[in-house]
Amino acid sequence: MKDTVILVVTGSVAAYKSALLARRLMERGLLVKVAMTASAERFITPLTFEALTGLPVLRAGFPQSGQAPMEHINFSRGARLVVIAPATANTLGKLAHGVADDSILSMLLACGLPVMAAPAMNTQMYKHPAVQSNISTLAARGVTFIGPSSGSLACGEEGEGKMEDVETIFAAVMEKLGGVKDLAGARLLVTAGGCQEPIDPVRYIGNRSSGKMGLAVARVAAGRGAEVTLVAAHMEPSLPGTGTPEGIRVIRAQTAVEMQEAVRQEFVRCDILVMAAAVSDYRVESPAAEKVKKKSAMRLDLIENPDILASVALEKGDRVVAGFAAETEDHLASGRKKLMAKNLDLIVINDVSRGDIGFGSDYNEVTLLTRDGKKIEIARATKDVVAGAVLDHAAAIWRASQAMEQPEAS
């Protein structure tokens, strides 16, 4: 039996994004039942949601003769939660004051379910004391608010009030639902952190990778039921005390060669490999056995490190291999080239020249390219949210390859 989520759509320009949200929730195996206010129908049609979800939409008006009369009560039965996205000032205000002047508000008051809301409105509207007071009232009653964020609004103004990004709402809903173990049975191998190549016993060549992105992939995958092995190079901050985040097996690897050894050993036992570590392209040819004394100039001879990703991907069989590409220019062209040349199924391209995302940040903004030609943009979001999206696409490729291997029913 699938978990059911009620998606309430209200009258804002952001309503078109709810169709994407419905799809994301369905991709994660949820049943999505949509309810629309009369105003929402001015922005997007119930037909769109009925076609997407395959289920009838709960509409605001009174039931016609012959239609189920108690749908506003029965509609939410068995559902796990309600998410209102976008949530208008009007609907939030009515909900805060117990107004039930249509089927949607009646359903919201009668459902007894946890409610999440993603407000969307003009900045002045959002900041209005009446709206803020309604939001506080609802929050005090347990409604979880997602956003809004700041940005350019449909009204042409810039400021707070923009509906939070679909990917962030989706991740918040999934977190609230908890326990959706859609990756149970999948074995994930993840690399994270920055490799360090010794110059002598005290110095090394390193890079600015913090390991946060790879750790997020490992953590989110484990939370979704996958069996996870993390090959960790240098992490910033370092992994917690015991060195083992809950539910994740950690193998330490400092250099590219150590990482290659660990990855090659574990690769045979995995279904999906996500290489998020920043592996040094070069290492010192002959690291000094003793600390090199200070001198006026120093010369280091570097030799090329193995290309771990390419070496395992060439023998990948039906495993799914995803790589990260940290680029500072020509992002898409370089990413596409790596995807094809290294025989990857998926590449995650991030722009590491930006200070507000990437290295060391808790946020990222990436473009995913798949071998079959898909391009998916993930807007700036926390690394956990980005990790969830990367896992969704990698897992979809893996499931498709599994399905192709199933013998046909006789």
Ligand SMILES: Cc1cc2nc3c(=O)[nH]c(=O)nc-3n(C[C@H](O)[C@H](O)[C@H](O)COP(=O)(O)O)c2cc1C
């Ligand atoms: C073009 C347009 C865009 C609108 N966008 C929003 C919005 O983003 N947020 C909001 O609170 N109201 C917005 N409104 C006003 C609501 O649609 C209006 O308050 C309506 O009564 C909301 O009804 P509902 O809450 O039942 O959906 C917009 C109105 C128009 C005409």
